[in-house]
Amino acid sequence: MDEKIMKDPSKKLTKNDLMNVYLRHYQLLGCFNYERQMSTGYAWAMTPVIKKLYGDNDEKLKEGYQRHLEFFNCATSTAPFILGISCAMEEQYANAKEGEFEESSINSVKAALMGPLAGIGDSFFWGTFRIIGVGIGAPLAVKGSILGPLLYFLINVLPSELVRWFGFKAGYKGGSEFLTRISANGTLQKLTEAAKVLGLVVIGAMIASMVVVELPTDININNAKVNLQETIDSIMPKLLPLLITFGCYGLLQKRVSGTWIMFGLILLGIIGVALGILK
Structure with missing residues (x-):
């Protein structure tokens, strides 16, 4: 995975660090719970990054774990894109001077992306590709044809793996470039505030419509x-x-x-x- 060059980086994620995060994302549903859903799996996936960037600072190390133990729920096929962005933002935060980067924006971006990407992942992979793959592959598999599992792999599993891999790369690579640019001109702070306002509006609407x-x-x-x-x-x-x-x-x-x-x-x-x- 290509590494982005930052100005005077004191801490930099390597290809090995990023690969460890990617491989750990397959355990996003590990320790799934009904209170914070995939939070434990997300924190587990981010552990190599947190240790690498904050291993010499116990307070920031603890904050990093707590940050990624917040509520998270998304389709597993599209979640790596958010993980990639989280890696880029953590790297940006670790190298920023005091007051230059608002760490709450890391979770704000996660919260803003997990809903739309969950809808995309569930619609395509759970609601479309999986059903088509099973519909075509299952009858062939019952008859003993090797084409059954092979077609299911080509129709559902392969597209999912491609989206996971290239989504993670795009999230980290694009996230580094994007965050460097919007941090410099103050756009990140404005987006964070907008995300907070939008979240409060959505919660207010949910209270009125869903709490009886x-x-x-x-x-x-x-x-x-x-x-x-x-x-x-x-x-x-x-x-x-x-x-x-x-x-x-x-x-x-x-x-x-x-x-x-x-x-x-x-x-x-x-x-x-x-x-x-x-x-």
């Missing part, structure tokens, strides 16, 4: 029926879902496990409905 918390339709107050839910919505629509979301976020900030929060919400729902507090 409703109170009983009517309650009796001195023999008068009051629609409590409509009263609250007249003050602020979707106020209860927002409060529940803020409560969960506060618990996550206190390092309460997402799994325990999920069980707590289930228990709250059961008790609330049984007591007539929730609809």
Whole structure:
């Protein structure tokens, strides 16, 4: 893999470092969990880079691991492109002077890319090439023809491997050039802020559309029926879902496990409905 030449690099990733990252990406689904999905596999893949760039600084080494243990989920066929960019950004950060590079932009770029690339990877490889390959290859394989697995390999596996390899190369090579340019003119900082704003807008829309918390339709107050839910919505629509979301976020900030929060919400729902507090 071609290496990009940076100005006065104090730390530089080698072909061997990058190859180690690429080979480790096949374990992205290792230790998959429902809280942070592929984060453990991503951190494992980035380990050679983190050790190479920050091995002499325990604090930055720890920060590097924590950075890549954040939530990540993407199609495995397109994820190497993001890994390549992460390698380029980590290299840029390791060689930048204090205040010249915002490290939070590394995860901002990951978050911005994983959704669109997941859609592309799932649509092409899980939803199209895999089905076509199985549809053509399985009948031949059942009849004992070697063409069955061979055609499946040519239709599904080979395109996936090519996308993985060239995507990783393009991510690192293009990422180095692109990041050097946009870091110099301040565009990276603007993109990071834009990504944060977009993320908050998307989360706000998801709270309103996907979090459902409703109170009983009517309650009796001195023999008068009051629609409590409509009263609250007249003050602020979707106020209860927002409060529940803020409560969960506060618990996550206190390092309460997402799994325990999920069980707590289930228990709250059961008790609330049984007591007539929730609809």
